[in-house]
Amino acid sequence: MSVDRNITLLRIKKEIVPCLEYGSKCGWIFSDIDESDLSFLVKMKSPVDDEEYQIEVILDDYPELPPFLDFIEIDTGKKGTKKAYPKSRDSFFHPTLPCICNPCSRKSYKSFNNGAPHQDWNMIGWQQNSKVRSLTNLEAILKAIYLRICIDGEYLGRMEK
Amino acid sequence: MENVNKGQNDNELTLVIKSTSGNWTCTYSKTAKVQDVINGAVAHFSFATNGKYELVLESKPDETLKPERTLVSYHISDGDVLVLIDFGAAV
Numbered sequence: 310m311s312v313d314r315n316i317t318l319l320r321i322k323k324e325i326v327p328c329l330e331y332g333s334k335c336g337w338i339f340s341d342i343d344e345s346d347l348s349f350l351v352k353m354k355s356p357v358d359d360e361e362y363q364i365e366v367i368l369d370d371y372p373e374l375p376p377f378l379d380f381i382e383i384d385t386g387k388k389g390t391k392k393a394y395p396k397s398r399d400s401f402f403h404p405t406l407p408c409i410c411n412p413c414s415r416k417s418y419k420s421f422n423n424g425a426p427h428q429d430w431n432m433i434g435w436q437q438n439s440k441v442r443s444l445t446n447l448e449a450i451l452k453a454i455y456l457r458i459c460i461d462g463e464y465l466g467r468m469e470k
Numbered sequence: 471m472e473n474v475n476k477g478q479n480d481n482e483l484t485l486v487i488k489s490t491s492g493n494w495t496c497t498y499s500k501t502a503k504v505q506d507v508i509n510g511a512v513a514h515f516s517f518a519t520n521g522k523y524e525l526v527l528e529s530k531p532d533e534t535l536k537p538e539r540t541l542v543s544y545h546i547s548d549g550d551v552l553v554l555i556d557f558g559a560a561v
Contacts, residue, residue, distance in 0.1 A: 327490075331553075335531045356532040399560035411558055427561075442518045443556040449490040453558035456524055459532045 312370045317347050321368055324447040325349070331448065335455055347371070351451065352383070355395070355458040358466055362395055364454065366447070375435040376450065377415040379408075389416075391469035398463050401453075407468060412441035413450050483541060488528065489554040491515045498541060505537035511554045522557040 321342055329339060332351070340350040348367040354360070365388065367377040380393035387393065394407045403410035405426050408417045412435045415421050419428035430438060436445040444450050458464045487494045487507065494514050498507055508523050517523070524534040527544070528551040535544055535552075546552075 331531070334528065397560065401558055401560035403560075410560055412561075413558075439518070440559050440561045442521045442559060443490060444558050446490060449556055450558075452490070452553075452555045455531075456526075456534070456555050456557060460524075460534055 312373045314347060314369070317368055317371050318342075318344060320372060321347060321349075321447075327448045328451050331452065337451070337455070350381070353455050353458065355464060357459065357461045357464050360395070360458075360467060362393070362458065364451075372436070374432045375413050375415045375418075376447070377421075378413070378450070378454075379416060392467060394468040395458050396465040396468040397457055398465060401457060402468060404468060409454070411444060412438035413444040483546060483548050483550070485541075485546070486549070486551045487511045487514075487525075487554055488551060489515050489517075490556075491517075500542040500546075501540050503538060503540055504535045504544075507541070507552065508537060508554065515554070517556065521559065524555050524557055525552045526555065527551070528553050 332339060336354060338352040342349045346367060347369050348365060350363055350365055352361055352363045361383060363381045363383045365379045365381050379389045381388050382390055382393040391407055394402050396402055400410050403426055406416060406424055408414055408425060410417045410426055412430055417425050417427050418430055418432050419425045420432060435441060444453055481500055482497050483500055484497045487496060494511060496510060504525055508525055512519060512523055526534055
């Protein structure tokens with residue numbers, strides 16, 4: 310790891326505060342931070358169809374590297390399946406892998422995962438990628454994910470039933 | 471539509487816009503469109519102008535405000551808190 314885990318942990322604890330505050334208004338349910346692997350889980354329910362999604366956020370080497378974001382099937386615990394993912398009208402929730410296709414998502418980088426869609430991005434300096442816009446912190450990322458499962462017409466249910 | 475320096479009258483609303491970059495207190499005409507507020511907030515927070523943003527009432531975070539509608543059509547009141555959210559690029 311190139312970022313001291315204590316530094317990352319402090320960063321997580323700072324960034325999680327506004328997430329908890331906003332999430333309390335949206336019904337998000339957070340796990341405790343797992344300090345062993347610098348991760349946490351958050352559940353969100355779509356007001357469009359009442360489908361519940363669980364997101365795993367792993368933050369080793371954060372913020373030097375973008376968060377690892379993945380969806381987990383709540384009933385089986387299977388990670389990264391199409392059944393775990395929401396479907397969007399655009400490719401934010403990308404069926405390849407699947408993954409969140411944005412520079413804020415480590416899983417979308419080919420340098421991290423050979424099957425990922427983006428070999429044109431570098432994880433180092435991800436906050437400067439023009440495509441990331443303001444999704445450079447946990448609050449903005451979680452708000453964007455939630456927003457995307459709130460808007461009927463943009464959100465199209467589960468990626469796979 | 472933005473008119474932060476003028477004394478407030480009955481046709482205006484003072485709003486607090488929250489974003490991940492902080493809070494912004496601003497004044498808009500009641501008949502201003504949601505898109506006007508989005509544009510003003512994006513400029514205020516120096517967010518990328520080529521992005522897509524949504525406004526929600528802090529008290530109803532799962533209901534986005536349609537950009538073409540006016541503030542008054544949502545019965546937004548003086549002092550209401552709105553949250554500006556970056557929709558995120560799909561790339």
